[in-house]
Amino acid sequence: MTIETGYNFGYLDENTKRMIRRALLKAVAIPGHQVPFGSREMPLPYGWGTGGIQVTASVIGPQDRLKVIDQGADDTTNAVSIRRFFAKVAGVATTERTSGATIIQTRHRIPEVKLREGQILVYQVPMPEPLFRLEPRVSETRRMHALADYGLMHVRLYEDIARHGHIAISYNYPVMVGGRYLMSPSPIPAFDNPKMHRMPALQLFGAGREKRIYAVPPYTSVQSLDFEDHPFQPIRANAACALCGARDSYLDEVVTDDKGGRMFVCSDTDYCNTRQAAREAAE
Amino acid sequence: MSELTPGFADPVLGAQSCFRAILEAMSRPGRLQRVAGIDQPPAPLGVAAAATMLTLADADTPVWTDAGRAAEDWLRFHAGCPLVASPAEAAFLLATGRMPALATLAQGSEEEPHRSATLIVEVRTLAETVGWKLTGPGIETEHRLQVAGLPADFLRQWAANRRGFPRGVDVVLTAGPWLAALPRTTRIEEA
Structure with a gap:
């Protein structure tokens, strides 16, 4: 594919990349903490991965090999168009092989093959705030994160057990990162949650509409919330x-x-x- | 005014590869990364320190530095960053002499711990495989890092910095073309 001329490398301008890069570094330094960033208008609508694309665009270089998946598939509309977008505006090589990719942008899955050091997994996140269904005010959820006050989420899980006999969350299952921050893993199936724990690859999360970036550094503890007598069970x-x-x-x-x-x-x-x-x- | 030397030979790809080195350093604390792309950094800056500043600093980020007139002119011209006199006001600090005490820098707040300073320190030497034992996020078992040129009480300052988590300062150590990072989560033990 020919590289589109008239755009900066990776589509974003350098000021935007610098702003996103600064946010990414702070996100890595505070695992699981949501860092606000000035999300830009992208040539596709919110909900199609604008956050993930901006993160990828700020990270990617000519030596990278990009894989994009949508619900695990390489050949769905979202994955194909994002892959072609970066082939066009950054001229990077793309691949469908998990092991051959240096950057994997994903919507709602973690690949089955174990990721390794040297790979970066970029998640597209629709709603970065794990508490938003329990507490709609951002000012309040921010304070709850500051105080590590996550009792509300435990009550929600408890109510599930009281009502259904088990925790009835099959995707977007909340996790604790580094024993400190409650984090939304993006809508990956709960089946994928254990893969995040001490993953050798770097995990970056971008939410374009909600304008938040967060990260999980390699080999960092990621625990799905549960109770001693109702341990987490991937479905x-x-x-x-x-x-x-x-x-x-x-x-x-x-x-x-x-x-x-x-x-x-x-x-x-x-x-x-x-x-x-x-x-x-x-x- | 002294003669200005160029910044990145390729501003876009130079900043990209330098950022990847910093990102890799920040996600694997203590691992050394080599940075290139600037042929003549202004004295007394090494390539890694100069490249880090051009990669991250711009008009939005107040910078404090003790690197002297030539480096200040160079940063003002290439990064366009405002230079501030007080370390507490800076988003990025570039220390080539005695580094400012960590406790005097912006720590961020409990709600916004990301609004904290990043301190870049040019040290004499950096070596992995020997020296301090580092553990924490980003490290599988332990990384080793030896640094020459930090104040004698650095480990005490660092322990205090860690206790403030999630608030705290992140540090990038540079020596010539090499850099290593210490995010606030890293635990350091003397070997």
Whole structure:
């Protein structure tokens, strides 16, 4: 793809990048704390990953290899258009292979393959404030974070147990970072939460509409909130992937007809394709 | 006025690669990163200190420095940052002589701990694999870092800085083209 001329490298101007870079460094220094930033208008609407794109644009360089996933898939509209955007405005190489990428921008999944040092995972975050459904006032939630006063969230989990017998949160499951800050992991399935704990890769979070950046440095403790007698349990459909047979990956349920037919397939397309190719090679 | 030397040979990509070095340093405290892109930093700044300032400082960030007239002119011209006389008012501090005490710098507030200062200190030497034991976020088991050229009571100041978490100052140590970072979360033990 040809590089678009007339734009600065990575689309954003240098002043904006510097502002975002300063926010990123403070975010890394205070794991889980939300740093406000001057989110810019991007050439796509809020909700399509403007926060993640601004973070990626401030970090990316010509040596990087970018992978973008949307719900685990490399070939959905959001992922394809963001990948093409950076190929156009930064001229960077792109890839669909998790292990070959240096920057992975993600919407709502963490890849199945273990990430390593030298990789950066950039999350697109719709709502960075984990307490917003419990306390709508930003001035109050800010104070609650300052005081590490997270009783309200524990009450919410307790009410789930009282009502349903278990904690009924299947995605966007709140976590404690570094034992200090309550953080929204973005709407990843609770199944992915354990992958955040002591991940060797750097995790950066960008919320464009809400204008917040936060981060989890490598090898940092990330614990899903729970109770001693109701420990956190990641949820996974009890089935094997219909395409690659994986029993350890997160599955999407696909409705195949209007007579109740359905199948389960890996949500991580790269993981599934790699497994299918390995199986074909073995046959 | 002294002769001004150029900033980044390539302002866009130079700042990008320097930022990645700082980001990597901040996310893996104590690991050394090498920075390039500026051929003639103004004395007494090394390449890493000069590049860090051009990467992060601009008209929005008050800067304090003790680096002298040549460096001040260079920063004013290339970064366009306001220079302030009081360390407490600065967002970035660049120390080449005796560093200002950490407790005198902007700490941020409990609600906004990110509004704290970043202190860049040009030290004599930096070495990994020997020296202090670092632990904390970003470090798998422990990193080692040896620094020559910090005040004798630095570890005491650092322990006090850590106790204030989430408030506190973040430090970038530079020596010539090398830099290492100490975010406020890092625990330092003497070896």
